[in-house]
């Protein structure tokens with residue numbers, strides 16, 4: 001059965017509940033390495049239990065550093081982290097019992113079969129002997145590796161090794177799993193299978209904290225994302241919210257009659273309040289391009305107006321912005337509309353209003 005998902009647009013009492021059941025609460029994290037490099041600064045975030053959360057950012061943005069702190073593998077220079085109600089610095093063992101961690105580099109033993117790899121992880125994580133056999137079969141099934149359970153992992157494709165690696169992080173049935181760039185370097189088919197695998201995990205109730213540099217991946221999987229830039233959270237929200245904030249829809253209308261007719265059609269688009277004061281209207285060859293928040297809704301009237309003016313429309317299309325556009329906006333420093341609270345907080349209870 002699908003787990004209940006975190007509700008969007010939560011009311012204040014809902015937010016209080018979400019905060020008390022948070023899987024992760026990080027407050028004012030800073031990490032400065034011994035050589036003086038500050039990799040993470042002022043990172044404050046809340047991830048409710050059950051959420052599929054994405055941590056996006058280009059190479060070197062600080063994703064791995066932050067995730068290591070959240071997974072108790074690195075102590076922050078400043079700030080605190082509560083994971084599954086335990087303090088990540090004072091109660092590392094208690095935190096580790098409730099989390100799984102899949103590092104960027106695959107850590108399966110190639111000499112061992114898939115089944116032996118999972119069995120080894122069961123021993124390492126202290127899964128009770130009586131439970132092991134059943135757990136191993138469950139996880140091999142989840143990874144879609146049941147048929148090759150007795151094949152040495154060294155003979156697997158990269159995608160199969162990643163799936164095996166992912167389930168070895170799950171032997172102790174953790175509530176929360178950290179996946180650090182799990183699909184880097186994979187072909188689309190292998191990546192899609194791994195995505196299915198992560199979706200199944202999340203639907204079974206596991207909170208997932210995924211770092212990725214693939215916008216498409218975050219878009220396909222995540223309930224909510226935070227975008228990291230130079231160690232700081234630059235934007236946060238659901239992929240749909242971030243795309244909406246970056247600048248609306250793009251309506252493209254192709255007209256018959258070349259550039260001159262397109263200019264006349266563009267003038268018609270600029271008339272009165274047809275597309276509102278914030279619309280950008282331009283022509284490219286015989287195409288009129290209108291960018292505004294509700295271009296699709298207002299476009300119908302515009303097509304009628306063109307028809308009445310005797311301009312023949314040969315085609316039209318409405319494009320939504322992509323997470324790529326969000327990334328570009330952030331890279332350009334255009335983050336005003338992204339609603340990150342003053343303290344950098346990201347989470348369902350944020351006063352910055354990410355929902």
Ligand SMILES: Nc1ncnc2c1ncn2[C@@H]1O[C@H](COP(=O)(O)OP(=O)(O)OP(=O)(O)O)[C@@H](O)[C@H]1O
Pocket residue numbers: 033034035037038039057058059060061062063064065066213
């Ligand atoms: N052990 C270290 N000592 C000094 N600097 C480090 C160390 N590890 C990482 N850094 C630096 O910290 C910054 C953030 O690195 P980090 O690996 O956290 O980023 P990332 O977003 O995970 O990048 P990638 O996508 O390439 O894995 C980079 O400038 C990196 O060079």
